[in-house]
Amino acid sequence: MNLGLILICGVLALKAELPVELAPGSQLRSVDVVLDCHYIEEAVGGFPGAFAGSFSSDPATLVLRGVSIADDGSLDSVTNYEAPGTNTDSASPIIFEVSASLVPVPYAESLLHADCAGEEVTCEISPYSLHLADEGPSQASWFMGTLKLSSGISIALVLKVSSDREEDDRMVVLHPRLKVPVSKEGTVLTTVEFQLSSRTPTLRTRLGTSVTLDCSFALASSSPLASLEWRLQHRGSGRRVFHYQAGDVAQAEQSMAHVDVGQLLETGDASLSLHGVGVGDEGTYICLLSTPQHQAQNIIQLQLVEPPRVRLFPELVSREGDGATTLTCEISGYYPLDVSVKWTREAPDDKDKVPISGSSTYFSSHRQAQDGTYSINSYLSINTATELGPITYRCHVSHLALEEPITASAQLRAPEQKTSKELVGAFIATFIFLAALVGLLLRRRKTVDPKSEKSLDTSG
Template sequence: FFSLPKGPAEGPTAAPLLRRVDIALGCSYVGADVRGSLRASGGSSPEHPATLLLRGISVRDDGNLDDVTEYKVPQENPDSSSPIVFEVSAELVSIPHAESLLHADCEGEEVTCEISPYSSQWAGKGPCHTSWFVANLQLSGGISIVLVLRGPHCSSQGEKEEHDATLHPKLKIPMSKEGTLLTTVEFQSSSRNTSLRTHLGGSVTLNCRFALAPSSSLSSLEWKRQHQGSGRSLFRYQVGSTGPKAQPKVHVDVAELLGSGDASLSLEGVSVGDEGTYICLVSTPLHQAQHIIQLHVVAPPRVRVIPAVVSFERGVTTTLTCSIAGYYPLDVSVSWTQKTPEDDTEIPLSNARFSSHRQSRDGTYSITSYLSISSATARAPATYSCHVSHVALAEPISVSAHLMAPEQMGSEGLVGGFIATVIFIVVLFNVLRRRAGRSFKMLRHFPRGR
């Protein structure tokens, strides 16, 4: 990344302080041959090295922009093998998540950038035409950005100038004196997440935003969901219509959509059936941009071990039952360990048995694990633990049962018998005292005759 400080941007307030910088991203140019037309036949699309140079982007100055280096075009007279430099102006439409792009290297994030011709159907005819490109940016942290770029735009006055201009050796469109392709952002959309995880029964918002140049306007917004080969439309709003139909659990704030470009979709009471691939499709009269978000639904398991306390009896085999219920998705890991006072660590056990998975009406799963403890091989006292790991858990759940030694059971029996005896004596004493009191009162009421 290279950035060029150009002084603080003017604004109504001094805070936060903004700086204008240049951001250069390594990209691949795909999908076009040397004439700049879309590749129509089969086979992989040609790929060519490219650079996306975002000029004069406003970012917050956190005090770490003083040692930035100036970006310079590597080659002023490019040939057909040189990287294609797309020099982008964002005067009309701001670049979303610019700070994340600028600091991606320092934060250990990888940026994937792919540039391709948009569609030749809007290009026009004649020696002077407008070329459109689309840049797809993906940060490893989950942010996705789509930039629709307009190439050199000419009027009747500029046709002769373009005709006389130097053409790019690969794309055959006018380039600047520095050998770059001058483009302008006309339409951008972004999403903070390409993958989301939410808990069963909760609420979640699928982020999707856009911004348009003043010459463009929103045409429609549609949210779709695809899962296991089938898909359906969840929400659709056509500008100028009476408004979207009310959908249960699904909500898009139309006022925010039209006012600030917030096309985010909110889901309430998420169920297992809401899991899938969500597509945010924003359309203008000329262009479309889409973002794909994977929604994963999770539910943590409930774990119980019965019985919690086991008495040691010679010649008897006891079975511990570990019940794991209410989890989603299906994959779950269950293991058993044993630990005695002489053991420094828990000892894994491999003789557990499992039931088959069972699915409830709400889509969650359950399974049962059984561990048999034989008095011939068991050592008491000991603690037997059932450990459960699942994607919905921050850390595994462990639930234990305790195998009591015979002397422990005997001592506990003696203690219990002693306590019962004391209680019986206290109760008997109280009963006898009450009877004696009643007898004394009767003697006072009926004194002896003389």
């Protein structure tokens, strides 16, 4: 990290601590955003024995020229990019200069401040096959730039090559490898013709909730929107979820899917809303936008999760009977399938919980409910005759939907241990017995005494 970037990051850190009231005083400033990239190209006619479909990767630089960034004075030390020179041999780095005069670059501020925010930016540039309705695919002077931030933002840029030289072909200098015109400094000049972005490349939500899959775009005025299609791919099969063709009525293939066509046409918001999602809605969603010339897509992963419910029974174990007892840990209502169960035991003199494994633990088979969730039972066999003191048994359940495992416990009483309920019951039973005995004696005395007095009177 150079000194200029350190100063910028320091100012931004100070800015984050300042009151929000300063934000209205910010002004838009035009700056250059420079990104380290890789130029990816299919290896055609490479070295002998090369596999078909293999790709080459070379260092490249992407320069986003003159993007508008909100500035309240923290960008004073930012300088414009200067090309290193006019060296354009095949071994020199490939530099793409991108003008956003026709179509703005989204999330430019996040790209500029990625280093300060501790984010990683992945940048790839590759040749782009232009689709012409009448002429078929063409690959003349077009490239695709793909940017991904570790925070989850993804951006696709369709770039068209331009030139700052005279129209006379004798004045045009071609890049030795890309075979496209270059500037006087040896850089490839391009303009953004079409951009597609998303803030949610991966989403995780619970069953029955509503979720929005973000997809936004912008087009040059010379290239109108032709169609939007949302597709779902999952486990080798796919289906269309939503489709819009310019001039036609939008078609939702299922009632729970919705795209606001008004926002689609006015602001470029192609986001898909899903209501009451179920297990069948999980998978890879593709937002595919087309113009008469271009096609670009966002890929969004939707993962559904549901945490398990855990119950351990019996909660209280006595030492009666033959000494064999089975504890049942009932785990139900979870999704996806994978779940982890561990058993531990803990005696009063144990410092830590002791793991239990081996033949004393076993599982039932998985069961699937109508809503797609799963259930399973885990069993623990214990011999109460060999346990001399009070023992706590615990069932620990881990699952993708849980930040921490769920724990359920059962108690094994000590042989001499009596619960408070049993002691109260014994006291009440003893009291009732004594009361009944005293009552019986009193009734017997009243019955015997009158007879004794009558006998005495008769003898007299």
